[in-house]
Amino acid sequence: MNVPVTPQVERTSHVLRLQEGGNMAEETKNKNPEIVGFACSFCTFKASEMAGSLRMKYPEGVKLIQVPCSSRVDPAFVIKAIFEGADGAFVAGCHPGDCHFIKGNYFTRRKIAALKEMFDAFSMKEKLKLFWVSAAEARRFVEKVTDMYNEIKERKNEREKA
Amino acid sequence: MKGKKLKPGHIENALNQFLKEEQHLVLGFQKGENGVSHQIFKGSIDHYSLLNPTFGANAALYLRRLFSKGSQVMLMLRPCEIRAYVELHKLTQIEREDIIAVSIDCPGTVSSKEKKDDVPTEVDQLTEYFKNPDSMRWACSVCSEKRGVLGDAGIRIDKAGNFWIIPYTEKGEPLLSLVEGEPEEVPAEMLMGETKKAEKFQVDMATFDKDFEKCIMCMNCRDMCPVCYCIDCVFHGDEYLPKGDALLNKIFRTGSTKMPQGKELFHLIRMYHVSQTCVGCGACEEACPQGIPLTKYFKGISERLQGMFAYMSGRSFDEPIPYITFLEDELKEAED
Secondary structure: OOOOOOOHHHHHHHHHHHHHOHHHHHHHHHHOOOEEEEEEOOOHHHHHHHHHHOOOOOOOOEEEEEEOOHHHOOHHHHHHHHHOOOOEEEEEEOOOOOOOOOOHHHHHHHHHHHHHHHHHHOOOHHHEEEEEOOOOOHHHHHHHHHHHHHHHHHHHHHHHHO | OEEEEEOOOHHHHHHHHHOOOOOEEEEEEEEEOOEEEEEEEEOOOOOEEOOOOEOOOOHHHHHOOEOOOOOEEEEEEOHHHHHHHHHHHHOOOEOOOOEEEEEEOOOOOEOOOOOOOOOOOOHHHHHHHOOOHHHOOHHHHOOOOOOOOOEOEEEEEEOOOOEEEEEOOHHHHHHHHHOOOOOEEOOOOEOOOOOOOOOOOOOOHHHHHHHOOOOOOOOHHHHHOOOOOOOOOOOOOOOOOOOHHHHHHHHHHHOOOOOOOOHHHHHHHHHHHOOOOOOOOOHHHHHOOOOOOHHHHHHHHHHHHHHHOOOOOOOOOOOOOHHHOOOOOOOHHHOO
16 A cells, blocks of 8 residues: 555654744744635746746745646635635636637636635635736736735734734 | 316326326325325325425435436426426436426425424325424525426415416426316416525624534535535545545644544535535435534525526526536626
8 A cells, every 4th residue: 555654753853843943933824824826827827937037026925736727626626725724715817718728717707706705605705816817917917916915914914913 | 377276186196197107107205104205106106195294305316317218207396306306407417308397386394303293294284384484494494486386397286275287398288188177277376475585695604613513524414415416526535535544644744633624625615516506405404413504504605606697596497507607798896
């Protein structure tokens, strides 16, 4: 069977390390939110690569996941990301009408709009966003992502203070 | 609209004539010693009952993967069961050709979990008993579609308590011809009218956590849901709900976890997956051993999400399920 074997020693040391530096590590982790982004490989992911090559900076808490099309994103992925620790999630794809697969992002729009409505019913609307970013819009990508990051960070710090 | 007034014994005679053919079946209710239950009749009808005062399960569950070859099945069921059948047809789980669906006006039902001795089994007493919304289970008391106006034919109750059989499609006509009597004009007003819509569902995660505190993740709600039909559910395997080694590895990675873990994951993902097809029958709550108010969440969410696309689950065969279709110019407010 393919069971990953982790030596006992390493586990303990890992736990110890966490306890030693726990305070500092936790503080930075609390202040900096993590955002999971599902990016269409033909548009938004290309835009993020372009942002990289243009030396534009976007927050490092934003973790991008490349998907073949934004409609590949089952809302289950978004729900899983949020309930397993992410502070927010976004789904990003090509502008409506520009889909590489002709009509994929129209389905995305319906699915994510419905998911947003559901998040609204659970009073956590701010955790999910839907962006349209084409491959040429590196600046727009950085702006959108940074805005979302700052918004979530602000809300998180406020909650922490209260 | 033309229909026939049903006198006692008429419907039984008609169904018996229908069952004379070898390949014909009827799915309906039977009166037994310990109450009324679902029954598939073959050959002849005995102890037939039009209405069933206890909910039990949604009978559309038994129809999944029904591709009857040459046989004819007549469904004599509640509106919520016929609506689930319509949704399952749209999800290509049932072939419609060999099914005659007859929806029967439903005065309401009680939960099979509560042992209520005062519930009558006679059809005419039932409408009287369920006049009070508190006497039925919660899902039925908020049900907005108790009228038998779906499927190929309907059985309606008029204000005087008479039963009427009304065909809606060509497939319903033969059933009408089996019933004795001459077609008459049907009264315009029936006992069950249209009911008002409930207000928008709104909760927060704290309430959710409180309500689902008792959940033991037995997944009976998924198994008894008539429209939760995937053979290979996403919760099989270790991706969403890890077990054994996968679970321990995850805990080494992320830290202490309360067990059973993944309640929000399971219920929210399921809530989303059935959002457009949920008929609000309350079979999940009926199946829950812990008495969690599941209908409140599932019905509330599905009403909100169906409202976005002006869709109603099970209303018609011609409306496609919103997630598999689109309009080019819509939902501008959804993008950020």
